[in-house]
Amino acid sequence: MTPNEPVDVHPNPVIISELPEEATVKLEVIQSLLEPCDRIAYGQRLRDGAQKLGISVRSVQRLFKKYQEEGLTALVSSNRADKGQHRINEFWQDFIIKTYQQGNKGSKRMNPKQVFLRVEAKAKEIKENQYPSYKTVLRVLKPLIDKLQKAKSIRSPGWVGSxxxxxxxxxxxxxxxxxxxxxxxxxxxxxxxxxxxxxxxxxxxxxxxxxxxxxxxxxxxxxxxxxxxxxxxxxxxxxxxxxxxxxxxxxxxxxxxxxxxxxxxxxxxxxxxxxxxxxxxxxxxxxxxxxxxxxxxxxxxxxxxxxxxxxxxxxxxxxxxxxxxxxxxxxxxxxxxxxxxxxxxxxxxxxxxxxxxxxxxxxxxxxxxxxxxGLMKEPEVFNERELDICLMKVTRRTVQRGGYLQFENVMYRGEYLEGYAGETVTLRYDPRDITTLWVYRRNNNHEAFLTRAHAQGLETEQLSLDEAKASAKRLRSAGKSISNQSILQEVIEREVLIEKKKSRKQRQKEEQSYKLSQTKEVIELTESTESVLEKQEVISDSSLDDIEVWDYEQLREDYEW
Known part of the structure; x- marks a missing residue:
C-alpha cells in the first residue's frame, strides 16, 4: 500500500477492555502511518516504526494491513506466561540491583557496563560458569534507570516569551x-x-x-x-x-x-x-x-x-x-x-x-x-456520520416487524428497516435528544450505517434521555400505560406547566416593578414638594428682610402732625 491510495480505516473495531503497553506502542506506529504524507515520508515512517517495534519493515506493513481488517484486536498478541520476568535466579537479580544502587549512592556513579564487570568478578569468585550476560544486566536495570531519569527530568519550561x-x-x-x-x-x-x-x-x-x-x-x-x-x-x-x-x-x-x-x-x-x-x-x-x-x-x-x-x-x-x-x-x-x-x-x-x-x-x-x-489553515469539516460512529453513545436492539425499534419505552420507526426484522442492530444516540437514533448493522468486524429512526409522534419535540426516564417513572407511579402518546402528552403538559410557572413569575416581577415605580413616584413627589416649600420659605425670608417698618407715633411727634 502507498500513501496515495485511499486508507480504508476500520470504522468501528472491537473495543478491548484494557490495551497492553506493547499494543499501545504498535498503535502509535499505526497513528504515524495514518497521517497524510508523500511516498518518501511514508517509507521513512515505515522504517522508524520497524526500528521502534524491533521488527522488519515487511512485518510493520503486515501489522498495518491486519489492523485495517481487525481493528484493535490485531494489536493484541498472546504473550508467554513468564513475559516480563528475568530468567535468572534470585541471587543474580539481587546482586545486580544492589551493586547498581550502592554504586550510585551519594556522589558515586556506576553505569550498567561496570555492573556487568562486577558480575563477572563475582562469578569467578564463586566459580560460577553460568552468569547473566551484559544484555540481561541491562534488562534488569532498565526500570531503575528509567525511574532515575524521570526523577531528574526538569519541569515543563512553561512560557518562554510568547x-x-x-x-x-x-x-x-x-x-x-x-x-x-x-x-x-x-x-x-x-x-x-x-x-x-x-x-x-x-x-x-x-x-x-x-x-x-x-x-x-x-x-x-x-x-x-x-x-x-x-x-x-x-x-x-x-x-x-x-x-x-x-x-x-x-x-x-x-x-x-x-x-x-x-x-x-x-x-x-x-x-x-x-x-x-x-x-x-x-x-x-x-x-x-x-x-x-x-x-x-x-x-x-x-x-x-x-x-x-x-x-x-x-x-x-x-x-x-x-x-x-x-x-x-x-x-x-x-x-x-x-x-x-x-x-x-x-x-x-x-x-x-x-x-x-x-x-x-x-x-x-x-x-x-x-x-x-492563530489558525494555520481552515479547519477540516467532518461528516456527522463519521463522528457518530466514533463518538456517540451506543446500545443494541432487535428490529421488530414493520421496521420498528423500542428504546427507553419510546417506539421508533426507521426507513428500509422492514427487511431487517429479527436482526440485532446497533443504535447510536445523543443523550441530549433521543428523538432521532442512528442505526448501524454489524458486518464481520465493521459497522455499516443503515438509516435514521425517528420517535413516532415526537418528531417535532426535543426529548433528552433523562427526561424520557423521568416521564416513564412518573407515568408508572400514576398507574398509566407507557407509550409514545402518553410520553408526548406528558411532555406537552410539562411544557404548559413550565409556561404557567414562567407566566406566574413574570406577573410577580411586573407587580414588583409596578410597586417599585409607584414608590419611586411618591418619593419623587415628596422630594419635589419639600423642595418647593423650601424655596418658598427662602423667598419669604428674603422678602421680609427688604421691608422697612415705620413707627407712626414717632413720625407724628417728629413732624408735628
Missing part, C-alpha cells in the same frame, strides 16, 4: 505555536443543584470542557449527569469538532465560531483518558492523545472552572458552593433550574462572555480573536 511549552508523560516537550494544535479536556462537578421538569431535586451535573491551549478559547462542552467516562469525553469532543448553531431560545449576541480538529489531545492520567475508546477515536479522526507529566501542567483547562464558579454558578438559584461546610442553608429549597436551562446559561456565558474576554497573556486580543488569528 510561546508555551508543555511536557507529556513520555518526556516529550510540546511547543504550542498555533490554534487547534493542542486541545485540553477535563471535568468538574457543577456546584448548582438542579431539579427535573416536575420540580423534584435530582442533584448536581458534571461539566466537561474542551479548551484550545494556544488561545484559551473553549471549543466545546458536555453537560449531564453521567459521571466522567470515555463516552462523556467523546461527546464533548464531538461538540468541539463540529461547527455550532443555536436556536433563538439561547439569546446569543455572538456566535460560537470555534471548531475543528486538534493535533494533540492533552489530558491527565484518568481512566477515562487512558481508555481504548479514546485511543481508537484518535486513530479514526487523526489526533494523538497525550497524558500530562504532572498535575501542575493542567492550569489551562482547570482555571476556567473557577471562572465559571465565580462569575456564573454563584449567581444562580441552588448554588451549593465548593465548600460543604459553607454551603448555603437554603440551597435545596432555592433549586429551580433544569438541566436544559442550565445548559442554555452555560452556552450563553461561554459565547458572549468567556470567549470574548481578553486573556491576561494575549494583550489586545480576545480568546476568540486569538484562536481565529
Amino acid at each position: 510561546n508555551l511549552s508543555i511536557k507529556t508523560r513520555d518526556g516529550e516537550d510540546l511547543e504550542i505555536t498555533y490554534s487547534n494544535q493542542v486541545w485540553q479536556c477535563d471535568h468538574t462537578r457543577v456546584d448548582v443543584l438542579l431539579v427535573d421538569q416536575h420540580g423534584e431535586l435530582i442533584g448536581r451535573p458534571w461539566l466537561t470542557t474542551v479548551i484550545d491551549s494556544y488561545s484559551r478559547c473553549i471549543m466545546g462542552v458536555n453537560l449531564g449527569f453521567d459521571a466522567p467516562s470515555s463516552q462523556v469525553v467523546a461527546l464533548a469532543l464531538r461538540h468541539a469538532i463540529l461547527p455550532k448553531k443555536y436556536a433563538q431560545e439561547y439569546k446569543l449576541n455572538c456566535e460560537w465560531g470555534s471548531w475543528g480538529k486538534p493535533q494533540y489531545l492533552y489530558t491527565d492520567g484518568g481512566k477515562d483518558f487512558r481508555s481504548n475508546h479514546l485511543l481508537e477515536i484518535g486513530v479514526q479522526l487523526g489526533f494523538i492523545p497525550q497524558l500530562r507529566d504532572r498535575p501542575s501542567e493542567g492550569g489551562i483547562v482547570e482555571r476556567p472552572f473557577k471562572t465559571f464558579n465565580q462569575s456564573l454558578f454563584s449567581t444562580l438559584p441552588g448554588y451549593t458552593g465548593s465548600n460543604v461546610q459553607e454551603r448555603p442553608k437554603d440551597a435545596e429549597k432555592d433549586a429551580q433550574l433544569t438541566l436544559r436551562e442550565l445548559e442554555q446559561l452555560v452556552v450563553r456565558f461561554i459565547v458572549d462572555q468567556y470567549n470574548q474576554r481578553i486573556d491576561a497573556r494575549m494583550g489586545d486580543q480576545t480568546r476568540f480573536q486569538r484562536w481565529e488569528a
